[in-house]
Amino acid sequence: MSWYNKRLAKSLWVFHVSASPCNNCDIEILDLLTPRYDVERLGIKLVGSIRHADVMLVSGIVNQKIEPRIKRLYSQAPKPIFVVAIGACMTSQGVFKESYNRCKEVKDVIPVDMWIPGCPPKPEAMIEGIAKLIGVLNE
């Protein structure tokens, strides 16, 4: 599979899923595509459907109402797919630890490959994460 991974690393297509966030991480993700931090020069494109995507970006605490939908979305994605969890809400539930509406553990909902902490993580931190992913694929 390594020849496939090397071709994939040249141009990753990204789909963004919002699972009950406050939208700050989503705005910082969209900020990566604008002229200051331009990641389109690395070949990364935002697509409209999960069936076209190579990387799934998830943000937010996973609500009990949206949990079955996220599982269904993960099963609809063509494998291999990499899941990147963005924000403090994903890594440790942030300030919402005492909420009655959260899922128990994010790891039990979908398998996550990379975590990027921060509230919100700065665009430079997200670019470092993407560079590490491309480095892993190139091996």
Place this chain on the structure above:
Amino acid sequence: MTKNRIPLGPFHPLLEEAEYFELQVEGETVVDLDMEIGWMHRGHEYISEQKNFTQSIYLVERICGICSTSHPIACVRAIEDVDNVEIPVRAKYIRSLVGELERIHSHLLWLGLAGHFIGYDTVWMWAWKYREPVLEMMELISGNRNHYGMMRVGGVAKDVKPADIPDLVDKLDMIDKKMEMIAKVANDDPVLKARLKGVGVLTHEQAINYCATGPTSRASGVPGDVRRDDPHESQSSPL
């Protein structure tokens, strides 16, 4: 013409958050609408019952990532209203400075996203390019690009250093000129006019019955501006 039902499900490229709409369409015109919400509910009211006053300011900031100054200002003013606490004039002006900078970055944000959702990506790239200097100014004042954490009961958390002021003034002058250009371009653009003119009109009668407020109601002819009617912070104590 026959009516059709189109579900616009929780995940869609047009939606930043998860919402469910069920549209009834005749041809291309939307005739009726039903909505289901609740996918973003996190239980802020329940969590804030277990925190003290200072912790709840950080909780209230994370209601929304874009308007993350309006909620702490309301929270802090409600707590100060219990005992009629007076805050120093310099603190009032710093609160207004942070609030007005957030107004600028929030307006540029919706302008860019409105262009992106109708497929006009040029508007998106230009509006968000001039949003970056505003976020740099916020980082100089408070230390973070969003979720500033500047408000406290009785004042603000940090002071503006005098050594930073020439830098801030330079950036503001640059943004001032570019805002005039963007406003003129957005008003005169033929593509935006062709797509948006006459679509989704809210009449004067409906705006009053459904209690619209802010720019939405001013666009329908109902006058009302909270900066004039209920001034707070630096608007109520001019130098």
Place this chain on the structure above:
Amino acid sequence: MSKVDEFRDKFKDIISQEIDKKGRYYFNVRNEDLRTVVRYLFEEMGCRLSTATGTEMEDHIQVLYHFSHDPSGQYFCPRVVVKNKDNPQINSIVPIVMGAKWIERELFDFWGIKFKDHPDMRRLLALNHPAKLDKPMRFDKEDV
């Protein structure tokens, strides 16, 4: 004569327990007189409904409405107190103010308050919830 004094003179027999602060005027009304007061505030004075909030205390449940008179910046806030905690009922103001539909649905979802003559009394945020979330803001709820 200020707006608050005019209002107080007109309704002095049905309001009680007034609190008068700068820009905010809070008072209690009974459930039966709520629609009269709201009709005067919305149709004759031209106020706008800002929001409505609910609280539970040891012996009652209360709902506080916030009406804003925009030209002068003054807020009028009628409060309705319900002593029956098992089955709280309040008259709905949707026949007068169309914008109150969703805020009353949210109060029904979180506290279980039923509004009479509401056209669409369903839950708002816990609709089709997989764990059957029921009245999360009441006292007698187990912690997560």
